[in-house]
Amino acid sequence: xxxxxxxxxxxxxxxxxxxxxxxxxxxxxxxxxxxxxxxxxxxxxxxxxxxxxxxxxxxxxxxxxxxxxxxxxxxxxxxxxxxxxxxxxxxxxxxxxxxxxxxxxxxxxxxxxxxxxxxxxxxxxxxxxxxx
Amino acid sequence: xxxxxxxxxxxxxxxxxxxxxxxxxxxxxxxxxxxxxxxxxxxxxxxxxxxxxxxxxxxxxxxxxxxxxxxxxxxxxxxxxxxxxxxxxxxxxxxxxxxxxxxxxxxxxxxxxxxxxxxxxxxxxxxxxxxx
DNA sequence: GAATATTTGCAACCGGGTTGCAATAGCTAT
DNA sequence: ATAGCTATTGCAACCCGGTTGCAAATATTC
Numbered sequence: 001x002x003x004x005x006x007x008x009x010x011x012x013x014x015x016x017x018x019x020x021x022x023x024x025x026x027x028x029x030x031x032x033x034x035x036x037x038x039x040x041x042x043x044x045x046x047x048x049x050x051x052x053x054x055x056x057x058x059x060x061x062x063x064x065x066x067x068x069x070x071x072x073x074x075x076x077x078x079x080x081x082x083x084x085x086x087x088x089x090x091x092x093x094x095x096x097x098x099x100x101x102x103x104x105x106x107x108x109x110x111x112x113x114x115x116x117x118x119x120x121x122x123x124x125x126x127x128x129x130x131x132x
Numbered sequence: 133x134x135x136x137x138x139x140x141x142x143x144x145x146x147x148x149x150x151x152x153x154x155x156x157x158x159x160x161x162x163x164x165x166x167x168x169x170x171x172x173x174x175x176x177x178x179x180x181x182x183x184x185x186x187x188x189x190x191x192x193x194x195x196x197x198x199x200x201x202x203x204x205x206x207x208x209x210x211x212x213x214x215x216x217x218x219x220x221x222x223x224x225x226x227x228x229x230x231x232x233x234x235x236x237x238x239x240x241x242x243x244x245x246x247x248x249x250x251x252x253x254x255x256x257x258x259x260x261x262x263x264x
Numbered sequence: 265g266a267a268t269a270t271t272t273g274c275a276a277c278c279g280g281g282t283t284g285c286a287a288t289a290g291c292t293a294t
Numbered sequence: 295a296t297a298g299c300t301a302t303t304g305c306a307a308c309c310c311g312g313t314t315g316c317a318a319a320t321a322t323t324c
Contacts, residue, residue, distance in 0.1 A: 010289095010303090029281075030279085041282095042281095042305080043302085043303060043304070046302085066279095066281080084237055084239075086239070089246065097240065100237055100240075103237060105232055106232075107216075107218070107232070108257075109257070110257025111218055111254060111257060113253070113254040114254040115252070116250070116251070117253070118248070119249040120248050120249075121246050121248075122243060122246040122247070123246070124242070125242025142272090144271080144272075145271095162310090172272075172273050173273095173311090174274080175273070177312070198312080
């Protein structure tokens with residue numbers, strides 16, 4: 001498995017990885033918890049931390065429902081899948097707008113950027129259509 | 133006072149407003165709490181909520197140390213001081229880059245934007261200079 | 265000045281996140 | 295196989311920011 005990228009593939013870890021890649025969108029720890037009731041909070045937490053250290057996923061935050069974790073599909077290099085995220089205020093889901101890259105800005109002198117987060121909030125197409 | 137914009141100017145509210153405008157940058161509730169020890173958490177919380185309802189301040193979130201509150205200096209209209217924010221990962225302060233507007237993106241069909249948040253993380257000039 | 269409405273402090277609660285610890289599961293080298 | 299070590303896991307407890315109920319204090323109205 002992809003696990004050959006640095007982490008020992010235990011049962012738990014496989015389940016968590018699976019769950020993440022099945023839901024095509026970033027999940028909170030809470031969301032993971034109730035999708036997987038065989039594993040304890042702490043287990044999920046530690047696994048996510050582990051995955052992060054090994055650059056398998058990265059965290060984004062719509063400051064609404066806590067941090068969300070998303071698998072890195074940045075092929076080779078650093079975690080450079082910098083795309084815009086959209087958080088629906090109706091269904092409270094967060095989507096990756098993969099093909100919309102984050103526009104860059106020029107910072108004032110002295111500021112050293114390390115990461116950027118472009119977060120749009122509003123209503124998603126699905127919620128827009130039926131029922132507000 | 134500016135309070136004539138909809139809220140009754142009680143002692144507490146004045147103190148909180150003062151504190152906000154003195155520190156030129158967005159503060160967390162926690163930061164407010166220990167700058168003002170005369171007022172209880174809940175008081176600060178309720179006051180901030182009130183201010184928000186009356187469009188006197190708006191919340192931004194570097195998903196690091198919780199939500200931060202910043203006075204609206206959008207003169208007339210809606211809360212449209214949409215500028216970039218910078219969060220220093222060393223001193224954990226958050227700055228408003230007032231003169232850098234958030235670049236707009238074109239969303240896919242169906243997505244309805246309501247608010248945008250452009251958050252840069254890195255090292256601020258001050259921390260950059262002396263000691264990492 | 266009594267009756268009513270608003271604001272406040274306190275204490276308790278809530279939920280996401282985090283850690284200590286002891287039980288378990290995996291490995292290693294006899 | 296087996297004793298001995300390490301890594302992983304579950305559980306329970308904890309921490310902390312945010313939030314609410316309630317009763318005391320304050321302001322407002324008549």
